[in-house]
Amino acid sequence: MPLQWKFLSPPPKPKSGAEEQFRTIFARYPHASWVLDRATLRVLAVNEAAALQFGYSAKALLGVSYLDLLTPEDAVSMQRTLNQRTNSRGPAHWRMRTNNGEVIHVEVSWRPVPFNRVPALLLVIESTRQSMRRLERETDEGRERLEALSKRLVEIQEAERAEIARELHDEIGQLLTGLKLMMTLPGTLADAGNGNGTRAAGTPEMIKIVSELIGRVRDLSMDLRPPMLDEIGVVAALQWHFERYTRRTGIKVSFDHPASNPRFPASLEIAAFRIIQEALTNTARHAGVDHVLVELRADPEYLRLRIEDLGHGFNPDLEPAGRSAGLTGMKERALLIGGQVTIESARDAGTRIFVVLPLRGTGSTWN
Ligand SMILES: Nc1ncnc2c1ncn2[C@@H]1O[C@H](COP(=O)(O)OP(=O)(O)OP(=O)(O)O)[C@@H](O)[C@H]1O
Ligand SMILES: [Mg+2]
Known part of the structure; x- marks a missing residue:
């Protein structure tokens, strides 16, 4: 059924500040919202979100039969639903056509409201499957990004552990071993000139501490990354x-x-x-x-x-x-x-x- 464009005369001027406020709230309400003439299902008012979703200007939608925006099968279904369940409030699921011909699945709820003394229906689109699909896609992408990030973090952590383990073992461990060797060798610099060329350079306590240090450094290095895991x-x-x-x-x-x-x-x-x-x-x-x-x-x-x-x-x-x-x-x-x-x-x-x-x-x- 082709769209029948018919424009209503502009709505009467607001009578009070409160009414103006409600108009603004309706216009800015983030869910696509429609006010339909209860008898004819023509659009009496429509907000920005609805106009945007369907790709029309809000003005162009005024006076249009809401049924013309539904697929023919769902137009019948909508009429039946509203006739049979006058006081029902939804939600109902319908397929609607946007200005560029795309069919979107919508979940709609409604309430009877008076509008300029005409019995009317306030109809709100609560979700579209299109947006659900986008949400699912975004969730999937987010999960993939998070997975890649976790994988990278684990790799970085392992690489860092291996690097620190190597540094501890090869650098600090070697230096300490060298130090211990110097301490246990007789006649080094520390006792030069005291006439005792055969005494060890370090006291037994010093040598014990250095040995302990060597053991701790080796343990730490092993805990971080046991070399046999790779070897x-x-x-x-x-x-x-x-x-x-x-x-x-x-x-x-x-x-x-x-x-x-x-x-x-x-x-x-x-x-x-x-x-x-x-x-x-x-x-x-x-x-x-x-x-x-x-x-x-x-x-x-x-x-x-x-x-x-x-x-x-x-x-x-x-x-x-x-x-x-x-x-x-x-x-x-x-x-x-x-x-x-x-x-x-x-x-x-x-x-x-x-x-x-x-x-x-x-x-x-x-x-
Ligand atoms: N073998 C086990 N026997 C009994 N309780 C266990 C055992 N393994 C795990 N739990 C229970 O599960 C909880 C969670 O374990 P999880 O390893 O995640 O944390 P944690 O050991 O408490 O801390 P950490 O983050 O340092 O590992 C533990 O606090 C403990 O109550
Ligand atoms: Mg644990």
């Missing part, structure tokens, strides 16, 4: 980590792993190592046990991890309180390489963490 792989790095973990916490680790020493892509090995590291830290902090089981299995498609303790347990469905980031970080790391973390736990029923990391598409050489 001989995740299984060896884990074995080394478990030994230190047991020494520090008293918790024994049963490690079930392939007899061979399989290698995986670096991103996977780092993720697996960090996830297990955090899971074990949690066991030590929260589980109250003296034993934990770690399993690492690989098939041609997936690297699978299981970390299990029989300790206090917790409700994994509850949002972690405060600023705890361990479990979230674990899931995030897995997600970033296309994997997944599943946590099974309950109060006093222990904790099982299952991790699946895909090998396909990562260029893995393991099979």
Whole structure:
């Protein structure tokens, strides 16, 4: 049905300041809003948002039959709805045509109102599927950006840790070792001229402190980034980590792993190592046990991890309180390489963490 353009005479002048205010509010109201003659469904008033949405000027829409803006099927549906449910208020879903011929899906609510003593309907478009689609697109784009950013952050964090670990080990560690050597060598500068050319340059206390410093620097460097993770792989790095973990916490680790020493892509090995590291830290902090089981299995498609303790347990469905980031970080790391973390736990029923990391598409050489 073609649009029938018919212009009404301009609305009467406002009688009061309050009326003028309401006119302004209606004009500026951000949702597309229409006032229709109840009997004819012609447009008595329309606001800026509606004119903009449909690509007409507000003036051009005055007097137009609202039915002409709907698709023919929905024009019938609208009339039926309004006739059958005089006092209904929506929402109803109709398809409408804009000035450039595009069909948009709208959700509409309405209320009866008097307008210049004519029985009228105030009709408000609450949402359009078009805008929903835009929102969905924007959400998807936002999620992709956030994912890329998280991935980059993890990479930067790992690179920085490796850099600091190298610096500590190669630079500071070497200097300290040199210093210790100088202190233990007999007859150096410190005791020149005192006639005792064979005494060590440092006192035993000084040498002990420097030895301790060397040990601390090495530990710090190892904690930041165990070199065996890059050199001989995740299984060896884990074995080394478990030994230190047991020494520090008293918790024994049963490690079930392939007899061979399989290698995986670096991103996977780092993720697996960090996830297990955090899971074990949690066991030590929260589980109250003296034993934990770690399993690492690989098939041609997936690297699978299981970390299990029989300790206090917790409700994994509850949002972690405060600023705890361990479990979230674990899931995030897995997600970033296309994997997944599943946590099974309950109060006093222990904790099982299952991790699946895909090998396909990562260029893995393991099979
Ligand atoms: N193995 C476990 N046994 C019992 N409770 C656990 C275990 N692992 C996690 N939890 C519970 O889940 C909570 C969240 O763990 P998460 O690692 O996210 O945080 P956190 O360890 O408290 O702090 P952080 O950010 O330093 O890791 C913990 O506070 C603890 O209550
Ligand atoms: Mg934690």
